[in-house]
Amino acid sequence: MEILTKLEELILLAVWKLKEEAYGVSIYKHLQKVTGQKMSVGSVYFPLDRLVKKRYLKAMKGEPTPRRGGMSKRYYLLTDAGLNILNETKKVNDTMWDGYTALKEKKVRI
Amino acid sequence: MNRNNMNNPPWLIKSLLKVLAGRKSHYSYIGDIEEMYNEIALTKGVFKAKIWYYFQVLKFLTMYFYESVIWRTAMFKNYLKIAFRNILRHKGYSFINIAGLSVGMAVSILIFSYIRFETSYDRHHSKADRIYRVTLDADVGGRILNAATSNAPTAEHLVKDYPEVSNACRFWYNGRVTVNYKDILFEEESVFHADNSVFDIFDYEITKGDTRNPLVKPYTVVLTENIADKYFRDEDPVGKMIVIGGSREYLVTAVMKDIPVNSYNRFQMLISLETRNQRFPDQMKRWVPFMYHTYILLDEDADFKQFEAKLPDFVDRYMSDMLEAIGGSATFGLQPLKSIHLNSNLEGELAGNSDIRYIYLLSIIAVFIICLACINFMNLSTAKSSGRSREVGIRKVLGAEKKRLVSQFIGESVIYSLFSLLSALLLVKLAEPFFNSISGIELQLDYIMEPAFILSFICFAVFTGISAGSYPAFFLAAFKPVAVLKSKFAGGRENASFRNFLVGFQFVVSISLIIGSMVIYSQLNYMKKRNLGFSKEQILILPVRNLEMSSLESLKNEMMSFHGVLGAAGSSSIPGMDTNVDVFVPEGYSEANKHVMMAVRVDHDYLTTYGMELVQGRNFNQDTGTDLQNAVIINETAAARFGWDNAVGKEIKSFTNNELNEFQVQTVVGVVKDYHHYSLHKEIDPILIDYSFTEIGHVSFKLRPGMETESLVFLENKWKELYPDRPINSFFLDDSFNRQYRFDEQLGKLFFYFTLLAVFIACLGLFGLSSYNAEQRIKEIGIRKSLGAKVSGILYLLNRELLILITLANLISWPIAFILLDFWLSSFPYQAGIDVLTFLSAGALTLIVSFLTVSFQSIKASLMNPVDSLRYE
Incomplete structure (x- = not known):
């Protein structure tokens, strides 16, 4: 399997969470809410494009609205391959995080 | 408040985004950003929204560059490395390429600067587009007169009669005059009488004194700064009296900036025409003689062709009596101010004007010289292609597309040409004094450092690089990987015919230029040496008054x-x-x-x-x-x-x-x-x-x-x-008479030096090619020698192609040169004629020069001991 970058992983998850409402702004807002980080709108597009290219996501054209300066929305849907990679990533993550208890671990001194 | 206005982000930035997004499908991103913008604008205000918008775009840009550039540069670095390695490995070839290209570019830049200077005449006047000179076409008793001058009352009447003429002024050449101030005495050449309206029509800048009406009163004079400094040094010239022409006193009313060198009329002082009005009131009302340079300023919406068509009427109205008395016919024409320097050669011109044909000729030479340098590059790179065939094969096997390879090789030649540009600019700087002395003008090269020109020179270099590199690039990129990797691929031999064609072209150009220089020289010599019907030697002229x-x-x-x-x-x-x-x-x-x-x-x-x-x-x-x-x-x-x-x-x-x-x-x-x-x-x-x-x-x-x-x-x-x-200003007649050929002399010299450079570039290429050929055939020569071939036989073998090429090139260039030169000579009433010997000697000259060029390599190759060349087989 392919190892996703953290941002790719988060974006895939966000798309999964947002269901039909996943487009640039909503994904960005969701990420910002979850991570609490200020990020630029632009920074989500390149991972989004990569994910579409890797066929984990499918892009669909929505309806244009005046609030958007006449530009249409671009919705993203999780593909089967996307679901698969999420499952596998989760498995890897669980294995990796297994047994880790937050802040209790002693520092390792070398 | 208009909601729509509030909701629009800065349009400029938005269109920048659109450009960057490139594909239409990416527009939805822009829509996303705009949606957020609107949200922020509603909650936090437009100002904050705008700042946010700018910030987003900035981030977007950095992302864009990071994402797109980082991946491209990885390969680019490799290309660059290979290019530099190639330049350094083949120092000789690189030198020939860069030297040829930089000489070619330097010549082009010099010619460009020259043309820029020659075409800049009188363009600095803000109304230059609307200023026209009134010219005279007359026929009196069979003598056709095309003069730059018109008569005194014309200016005034044109303004009066035609609403589209908004202003007019006259210059009257005073000739050489003596000027005294206190005990200082000078003779000045360029003194004119002029109307006060010259200051309204032309952009002459008055620095001191009366800026509005300096030439309204009689016996007033405006000096240029140069003259003012000469007479007055530290004093303030305004208000002083000077004596002009020995007796009369004139009041200096103003001082003006010196006339720029690229001006048709470079006067040193202007005396008010009112002075002549007062002294010769009758003369100023007469319709003869035609001694005034009259300029008119047309209205912005007036069409000069239409207005020119009204002038025959004007001549009929005022001058019919006078023309009848003389028994001739005449009409006026108009000449745009900006075209005087290059397009006008009338009687009574103030200055030796240039000729637009020279500008064309020099541009053609520049193009040819650049072509020669580009051909060198093409020939050498295709000849050397066998050396690169492995690289191309490997790259292709590893997945390089043809497109990528082409751009790699074109990129390499662009690197060459950028190097050449650098050394060309240095060469231009070095050659400037020399060029000035032969062209007789003061080239102004400061413009080269302006960003716009630096940019355009870089574009020029890139363009040269692309045109020189495109053929080799496609040639190299077309190699079949299996063929080049499997067998020893001698890529150099297959396109030899195309290479020969290019070398032949170089010879055609060089031979034509050589014949051109020779004919120009012989015509010039003929004009200077021809018996004029009197002897101009040893005659000293003393102007008197x-x-x-x-x-x-x-x-x-x-x-x-x-x-x-x-x-x-x-x-x-x-x-x-x-x-x-x-x-x-x-x-x-x-x-x-x-x-x-x-x-x-x-x-x-x-x-x-x-x-x-x-x-x-x-x-x-x-x-x-x-x-x-x-x-x-x-x-x-x-x-x-x-x-x-x-x-x-x-x-x-x-x-x-x-x-x-x-x-x-x-x-x-x-x-x-x-x-x-x-x-x-x-x-x-x-x-x-x-x-x-x-x-x-x-x-x-x-x-x-x-x-x-x-x-x-x-x-x-x-x-x-x-x-x-009285000051003495003696001169020799032959000098002053030959000054009429000054322009032809300059042209001849320029042509000669450019020919020399063209031949030099062609020889450089020939040298590179011949050394490559000798190197390629070193084994063949070794075998031939061990089988008993003589040195002369080997020399013949190596130079046979060249001999055929030069002969062919001669046969092609002779008629071309003959037709062009015959056309050029036809503009002279007394022609030296074109000698057959010129053609033969030009042919012989090319033959000798090119054999000298290649002989070094071919003699070395044919004298070589076959043991050395065959040792490793």
Whole structure:
């Protein structure tokens, strides 16, 4: 399997969470809410494009609205391959995080 | 408040985003950003929203560059590395490439600078597009006159009669005058009388004094800064009085900036035309003579062609009486100010103008020289291609697309040409003084450092690189990986025919240029050496002013007392100098059929001093009292024009004033053999030589050959003794006469040097190619030698192709050169002709030069011991 970058992983998850409402702004807002980080709108597009290219996501054209300066929305849907990679990533993550208890671990001194 | 307005993000940035997004499908991103923008604008205000928007775009940009550039540069770095390795590994080839290209570029940049300068004339005037000069086309008694001048009242009447003429001004050339301020005495060349309106029409900038009406009053003068500094140094010139022309005092009303060098009329001071109005009020109202340079300023919406069509009417209205009296016809034309320097060559021009044809010619040369350098690059890179075939094969096997390879190789040649650009700019800087001295102009190269030009030079270099590199790039990128990797692929031999074609082209260009230089040189030489009908050597001219007949005679006698002076004569004009034309009616013609002829007033020693021959009749005789009254001599052309077989004794009526109502009848006493009063650019015109002391402006001294310097010193000392208050400005006639060929000389020199450079570039390429060939065939030569071939045989083998190429190139270039040069020569009335020998010698010259170029390599190859070359097989 392919190892996703953290941002790719988060974006895939966000798309999964947002269901039909996943487009640039909503994904960005969701990420910002979850991570609490200020990020630029632009920074989500390149991972989004990569994910579409890797066929984990499918892009669909929505309806244009005046609030958007006449530009249409671009919705993203999780593909089967996307679901698969999420499952596998989760498995890897669980294995990796297994047994880790937050802040209790002693520092390792070398 | 308009909601829509509030909701629009900065449009400029938005369109930038659109450009960056590229694909339409990406527009939805822009929509996303705009949606957020609107949200922020509603909650936090437009200002914050805008700031946020800018910030987003900035981030977007950095992301864009990071994402797109980082992946491309990885390969790019590799290309760059390979390119530099190649440049360093083949130092010889790289040097030839860069040297050829940089010389070619330097020539192009120089020619570009020259053209830029020549086409910049008078463009600095803000109204230059609307300024036109009124010109005259006249036909009087069969003499066609195309002059740059018009008559005095025209300017005023044009403004009065035609609403589209918003202003007009006149310049009147005053000729050489003496100027005194206190005890300082100077002679100035470029002094004009002008209307005050020149300051409204042209952008002459007044730095001191009356900025509005400096030339309204009579006896006022405006100085240029240069002249003002010369006379006044630290004093303030404004309000001072200077004496012009020996007696009258003029008030300096203003000082103006010096006229830029790229100006048609570079006067040094302007005297108000009002001065002439006051002194000669009648003359200023007459419609003859045509002595004023008149400029008009048209309205912004006026069409000059339409207006020009109204001028024949104007001439009819005011000048029909005058034209009828003369018996001629005339009309006015208009000439845009900006085209005067390059497109005008009329009578009465103020300056030796350039010619648009030279500009074309030089541009063509620049293009050819760049082509030659590009061909070198193509030939050498395709020849060397076998060396790169492995690299191409490996790259292709590893997945390089053809497109990528092409751009790699084009990129390499762009690197070469950028290097060349750098050294070309250095070369230009080094060659500047040399170029200035042969072209006779002050090139202004400061512009090169302007960002716009740096950018355009880089574009030029990139373009050169692309055009030089595209053929080799496609050639190299087309290699089949299996073929090049499997077998020893000798890529160099297969396209030899195309290479030969390119080398042949180089030879055609070089040979044509060589023939061109030779023919230009021989024409120039012919014009300078041709017998003019008088001897111009060892004649010293002394300009004089207001000399009475008696003082002229005493001056001549004083000077003749020195044994270095063989003869002396006074005259109104000298050969090579603009000479006035007068109106005559020869015997046998009616009053209505007047003739216009050049008229020179001379004393009785003129013909002998100049060594002019008489074919009929006699010279003027000092002792018969009547000669001074009524004797004239005409030239053969004039006699032929009047249809006189035996001209001696015929009478000519010559008109003595501009109204054409007073005349005196004169008798022809002799016919002088035709001589060239002007340069050989012009055919010989009818000339009337009048025995008169009224307008003597020059004294000519014939000096004993070999004693020029002593005589000059004697003359100057004597002059200072006789006229301590007059400056001396003597010059030699051959210098001043040959100045008419100044332009041809410059062209010839420029052409010669560019030819030299073209041949140099072609040789450079040939050298590279021949050394490559010799290297390629080193084994073949080794085998041939071990089998008993002689050195001469090997030399023949190596140079056979070259011989055939040069012969072919000669056969092609001869007719081309002949047609072009024949066309060029046809503009000269007296032609040196094109010698067959020129062609043969140009061919022989190329042959010799190219054999010298290749012989170094081929001799080395043929003398080589076969053991050395075959050792490793």
